[in-house]
Amino acid sequence: MMIPCIDLQGGKAVQLVRGRRRALAVDDVLGLLDRFRDYPILHVIDLDAAMRKGSNARWIKLLCSRANRKVRVGGGIRTVARAERILSWGAEKIIVGSAAFRDGKVARDFLDALRKRVGRQHVIVALDTEGGRIVVRGWRERLKLRPAEVIPELEPFCSGFLSTFVDNEGTMKGTDLSWFRQLQRVTKLPITAAGGIRSMREVNALEKAGMDAAVGMAIYTGKLAADKTGLRRP
Secondary structure, eight states: EEOOOOEEEEEEEEEEEEETTTEEESSSSTHHHTTTTTOSSEEEEEHHHTTOOOOOHHHHHHHHHHHHHHEEEEESSSHHHHHHHHHTOOOOOEEEEGGEEEEEOHHHHHHHHHHHHHHHGGEEEEOEEEEEEEEEEETTTTTTTHHHHHHHHHHHOSSSEEEEEETTTTTOOOOOHHHHHHTTTTSOOOEEEEEOOSSHHHHHHHHHTOOOOESSHHHHHTSSSOOOTTEOOO
């Protein structure tokens, strides 16, 4: 299954190249709900909150309340209280990235508190990877950890993983299917793959391997099924 991504920055839906350079922006954020109406799940990521540069909470609340489908929200979720608040807006699951790690290790205390308060069925852990290592803090800090090393420790605290292949994120170069297949063999929990996915061949290959595909740039540019309404260059 393909899952469209709505990455929020400064009140706009944007697409960044490797989390840094803005390549595309959409002003009509709520209009994306109609544009993506045929997809049963949406990913909404607050990039400003992830980078500690602000918040798009207003837009997230509106998207969750008006989506009429499953919405998974991530970006800057560092406390149990914030996770509870977002779920109260109607999000199906919250996506936790940087907060899942502390001092280069799995933040077991935080994840345990999160599991007890909201339930592991509502938690997805983001394993964003660059150069084979997990990256956090808006993909600015690289840990020594590799995803396959920590997945067994993380499994008791979540219902699945979102894994972004940051090396190719936003580049339209395609993703690394073999890497995702290796990662899937490490866990029985579902993995949603992201990062550079540009074709239905890749989406179908991931689905065959038991994974969903979270897609951004390829949808927004019209490479995959979506129109170009409201799209502009920054």
